[in-house]
Amino acid sequence: QSSRRIEHWVNRNGQRCKVAAEFRGSADLGLPSTSDRDKYIALMKIAMDQRRKFGRIENPIRFSGYQLLKELGHSFSGENYEDINRWGQRMADTTITSEQVIYLAARKKYANKTVHVFRSFLRSGQSDDSGRTEHFEVVLEDWLLENLNQSYVVPEDFNSYRQLKRPTAKGIFGYLHLWFHASQGRPVEKDYTELCMMLNIPVYKHVS
Numbered sequence: 001q002s003s004r005r006i007e008h009w010v011n012r013n014g015q016r017c018k019v020a021a022e023f024r025g026s027a028d029l030g031l032p033s034t035s036d037r038d039k040y041i042a043l044m045k046i047a048m049d050q051r052r053k054f055g056r057i058e059n060p061i062r063f064s065g066y067q068l069l070k071e072l073g074h075s076f077s078g079e080n081y082e083d084i085n086r087w088g089q090r091m092a093d094t095t096i097t098s099e100q101v102i103y104l105a106a107r108k109k110y111a112n113k114t115v116h117v118f119r120s121f122l123r124s125g126q127s128d129d130s131g132r133t134e135h136f137e138v139v140l141e142d143w144l145l146e147n148l149n150q151s152y153v154v155p156e157d158f159n160s161y162r163q164l165k166r167p168t169a170k171g172i173f174g175y176l177h178l179w180f181h182a183s184q185g186r187p188v189e190k191d192y193t194e195l196c197m198m199l200n201i202p203v204y205k206h207v208s
Helices: 033-053 064-070 078-093 143-149 158-162 167-183 192-199
Strands: 003-012 014-025 062-065 095-104 109-115 119-130 131-140
Touching: 003 192, 033 062, 033 064, 033 078, 033 143, 033 158, 033 167, 062 064, 064 131, 078 119, 078 131, 095 143, 131 143, 131 158, 158 167, 167 192
Parallel strands: none
Antiparallel strands: 003 014, 014 095, 062 131, 095 109, 119 131
C-alpha cells in the first residue's frame, strides 16, 4: 500500500467528534510495515536513553547499525543493514495528514497539519576486512521532538514488545499501552469494527 486513512470518534471536552489521519508513501517504497515499527520502537528506546542521560532529546539522533540490530536481536548480516537503510528512507518519505489527531504539547492543541516523522535520514560508514562500520543519523520533525521532550508521547516497553511475534499482537500492543496509561490501569472498552480499522485487518461477521 502507498496510502491509508484511519478515522474514528473520540470524546473531547465532553463532545464527540471525528478525527482522522491519512498516511501516504511513495509507490516505490510504500508505507511502513511491522518490521519498520520494530525498528522505530528500538529507535525510541535509544532516544529515551539519550533523554535520561542528557535531560532531553536533541536532533540528530545518532546510532550505529550494530546498536540497532543488537536492540532488535537481529543478526549483523549485510541484508539487515540494508533493511535499516530502507526503513529510514521509508520513514522519511511517509507523509501524515492530521485532521485533529496530532497534538502539539507545548501549545496544548490538536492540529490540522501535514507532517513527516523523520525530517531526514542519513547513512554513513564503510565495510572493510575488520567488519562492517556503518552509522545512521535521524532528524526528527519538531512536533515529535517537542512531544517527546514534553513527555506527551509515552514510549512503549521495548522489552515487552520484543517478546511479541505476530503482527496483530504488535499492532494492538501500542494501543493497549496508550489506553491503559490514559485510564491508569482501569478496564477499557473499544468498538470491534473501529479497532479492526485501526489495525488494518478484516472485520469478521462471526466469532473467530
